[in-house]
Amino acid sequence: MQQIRLGMIGCGYISHAHGRASRKTNKNIRFVACASRDPEAVKAWADAYGCDRSYTDYREMLRYEQLDGVVIATWPNVHREQIEEAIAAGVRFILCEKSLAVSGNDALAIWDIANKEGACVVEAFMYRHHEAIACVDRLVAPAEIGKIDCIHGAFHMFDAEDDAADDAKRTWRHRAEAGGGVLHDFICYPVDAANKYAGAPPIRASAFGTTSEKFGVINRLFALVEYQNGCVASLESSRKAAFRQSLRIAGSRAIIDLPTAWSIRDDVTVTKTTIPAFLVEQQSQFPIKSGAHDGTLTDFPIFTRQLESFAEAIVGVRSPIISLSESVVNALTLDAIGESFRTGAQVEIAIPQRILDAKEGGEANA
Numbered sequence: 001m002q003q004i005r006l007g008m009i010g011c012g013y014i015s016h017a018h019g020r021a022s023r024k025t026n027k028n029i030r031f032v033a034c035a036s037r038d039p040e041a042v043k044a045w046a047d048a049y050g051c052d053r054s055y056t057d058y059r060e061m062l063r064y065e066q067l068d069g070v071v072i073a074t075w076p077n078v079h080r081e082q083i084e085e086a087i088a089a090g091v092r093f094i095l096c097e098k099s100l101a102v103s104g105n106d107a108l109a110i111w112d113i114a115n116k117e118g119a120c121v122v123e124a125f126m127y128r129h130h131e132a133i134a135c136v137d138r139l140v141a142p143a144e145i146g147k148i149d150c151i152h153g154a155f156h157m158f159d160a161e162d163d164a165a166d167d168a169k170r171t172w173r174h175r176a177e178a179g180g181g182v183l184h185d186f187i188c189y190p191v192d193a194a195n196k197y198a199g200a201p202p203i204r205a206s207a208f209g210t211t212s213e214k215f216g217v218i219n220r221l222f223a224l225v226e227y228q229n230g231c232v233a234s235l236e237s238s239r240k241a242a243f244r245q246s247l248r249i250a251g252s253r254a255i256i257d258l259p260t261a262w263s264i265r266d267d268v269t270v271t272k273t274t275i276p277a278f279l280v281e282q283q284s285q286f287p288i289k290s291g292a293h294d295g296t297l298t299d300f301p302i303f304t305r306q307l308e309s310f311a312e313a314i315v316g317v318r319s320p321i322i323s324l325s326e327s328v329v330n331a332l333t334l335d336a337i338g339e340s341f342r343t344g345a346q347v348e349i350a351i352p353q354r355i356l357d358a359k360e361g362g363e364a365n366a
Contacts, residue, residue, distance in 0.1 A: 002028065003030060004028060004029045004069065005032045005065075005066065005069075006029065006030065006067060006069050007031065007034065007065055007070045008031050008035065008073065009058045009086075010072060010073040011042050011045035012073065014298070015071075016298040017303040018031075019031060019048060020304075021303040021306070021307040027308050029308070029311050032065065032067070033052060033053045033055065033065045034046050034049070034061070035057065035058035036056065036058075037057075062085060062091065067091055068093060068314050069091065069094065069311075070091050070095070071097075071124075071310075074097070075172040075178040075179060076097075076102050076179030077178045080106040080109060080110055083110050083113075083114075087113055087114065087119045092117075093119070093313060095122050095124055096121060096123055096124060097123075098184075098188055099184040099185075099188050100327045100328075102179040102184055103335060104331045106331070107328045107331035110328075111328050111355065114324060120324075122313065122322060123330075126300065127261065127302065129309055129321060130290070130302045131288050132288040136249070139256045139272055144254060145254045145256060145272075146251040147252045148198065148231055148249060148251045149251060150232050150234070151197055151231065151232075151248070152234045152250075153235050154244055155182075155186040155187060155189050155244075155245050155262055156186075157186070157239060158239065159173075173185055173217070174212075174214075175215070176216045180215070180217045181211075181212075181219060182221050182237040182238070183218050183338050183341075187337070188330065190262075191330055191334060192322075194225060194235060195329055196326070198233060200228040201356060202227050203348065203349055204336070204346055205223055205340050205346070206223065206346045206347070207222065207223035207337045208344070218338075219239040220237070221235075221341060223337045223340070223341075225333060225336075225349075245259070245260045245263060246258070247261035253274065255272070256270065256273075257271045264300075265300050268288050268290065272285075309321055325358040325359045329359070332351055
């Protein structure tokens with residue numbers, strides 16, 4: 001593979017997962033430049049991952065560097081602006097950390113400009129690149145699972161809320177204006193999985209939960225999403241519950257379970273359960289290897305696979321694993337969940353026809 005020259009926008013915590021991935025891959029991928037408003041952070045990042053240059057203004061990096069692609073690892077509320085700036089600067093391949101955008105309108109705007117300018121924008125749902133998801137893909141075939149009836153996804157992680165409410169350095173997860181809270185940080189994972197496996201577009205959502213009194217962000221969400229084919233997804237995320245990640249897909253012939261579904265760092269087992277008779281269960285287990293890591297939270301083998309997949313899209317070897325139209329549908333679903341939480345009413349999910357057509361047609365980027 002020709003050398004892939006990448007730029008990093010944002011040098012905070014999650015950026016190091018991508019930086020580590022670039023050092024672990026055997027592909028010819030290199031971050032040649034990075035940008036962050038924090039001069040100390042950007043210098044440290046450049047030194048850690050061998051960048052030629054660092055910038056305190058990402059627009060300068062886009063202007064002066066010849067980049068094959070950029071990775072955006074910033075707060076969700078600035079993603080649309082940075083994607084649009086990158087495309088305007090001539091960058092045609094963008095890997096953007098989740099959530100892609102903090103509103104359905106922003107996601108639609110990204111989709112429109114990407115399609116107009118021929119840009120490939122990929123949302124960084126790293127879990128999609130794990131072999132466990134490929135195994136689930138095989139097991140949800142009608143011959144294996146039958147007709148999918150319902151899906152359950154959970155992402156819980158306790159938050160002691162130790163940050164001071166007025167701490168200027170507090171995490172974006174405690175900032176409503178930055179897209180913080182479980183809507184765009186945690187429940188977006190089970191939403192993506194449910195939309196992937198339901199087999200039809202989502203049509204309405206209902207949700208309830210709570211808001212952190214200290215930070216004003218949504219810290220608990222429990223949602224139901226109904227799909228056009230009758231499938232129903234129950235999705236939950238709480239920062240007041242102990243850590244749990246899970247995905248269950250129930251069909252007419254079998255149930256598929258994947259524990260630790262989103263942050264898959266260690267080996268994991270996918271389980272297929274069939275019920276040949278009342279109260280009789282038969283299980284088939286599929287052990288999946290994850291690969292070696294050094295134990296740090298940013299050293300996930302799936303980040304390396306994700307970066308390699310992005311590089312393969314740049315050189316035209318493959319299409320992205322997650323399409324931009326899928327990300328738009330996710331954003332519109334999250335909008336409906338958020339609105340239902342705020343209003344207490346059931347909310348319709350209106351997906352523009354151009355997005356439905358793109359998903360149905362299997363567009364290369366969308």
